[in-house]
Amino acid sequence: MGQPFIETAGLPSTDEVEGVNPGNVLASVVGVTRPLILRGYCGHFPSVRAGRESPRAMADYLLDHYGGRPVNGCYGDASTGGRVFYSEDLSGFNFQTHRVDLRALLEDILASADTAAMPMRYMPSSEVSHWFPAFADANDAGVGEVSPIGSLWLGNRVRVAAHYDFPNNLACNIAGRRRFTLLPPEEIANLYPGPLEFAPGGQEVSLVDFHNPDFERFPRFREALAHAQLAELEPGDALFLPGMWWHHVESLDTLNVLYTHWWRDSEAFMGRPTNALFHAILGLRNLPEHQRKAWKALFDYYIFDAGDGAAEHIEPDARGILQQPLSVEAAMRLRAKLQNDLKR
Structure with missing residues (x-):
């Protein structure tokens, strides 16, 4: 996938905090309204250890915790450049979704690793309680008190267009390197969001291609970049992302796995x-x-x-x-x- 057109080296890095672990994380993030990188937060997870060993070991670990129900597999061809997005006329998407066995999706991802033109392959956020019933107990992020929705996302070198989520999110990076470009909620007018009721992941996304922004069509995007920050995660790192922050997400390796925990501050x-x-x-x-x-x-x-x-x-x-x-x-x-x- 390589570096995006945007010169990421020029963006300020997201704040990092030390000493935060699953035993004190909620006390550390309550009331926090800006993203925080938690280095090494989940490095002790057995899933992270499997991912560090190899993509194959990561796939085997996931299959060991897989409940057997078909997952949503998303398939796009190499021409997408890994970008999850619309069709050209915004009437559809640039990928197709099929109900598949996880084993088949993982084998497809691993087999495509060495291809010259890598196709887009991923499983969108899927609740662990439904698809991976034993995963949460084996990889405890310490946020059970707020009853989060825990989900796994996995795929190859996929990039997800900038979007926001209403709940707070503790995102544990299980496997693969991951790059977040983060922008505050107030930048919505400079991000040119697409249709409200029809979006690739269900939540409206920015129409700007962060790898090749069209500044003639989207001139205010330059102002958005003036307020952007960068969070680059290694396996075992986590990102606390307050609700409503826009985030463009790039998965940078052969097999990338993210374990998200979403919760809201209101009943x-x-x-x-x-x-x-x-x-x-x-x-x-x-x-x-x-x-x-x-x-x-x-x-x-x-x-x-x-x-x-x-x-x-x-x-x-x-x-x-x-x-x-x-x-x-x-x-x-x-x-x-x-x-x-x-x-x-």
């Missing part, structure tokens, strides 16, 4: 914030500008700048859904009201 009953965004698109985007500005003031007052101020003048027992924090009961009533309103 699950609060729902997905994306739902609120979609509802706002439905209800607000077509309004005249002066009305959108009026609603922006309401959102700032009740949501973004609220704190306790939006309801402090109301008697506590009368605050309803303005109570802070919102109770489970109030959230369920609000959810039921929204569901009923959307049926009209």
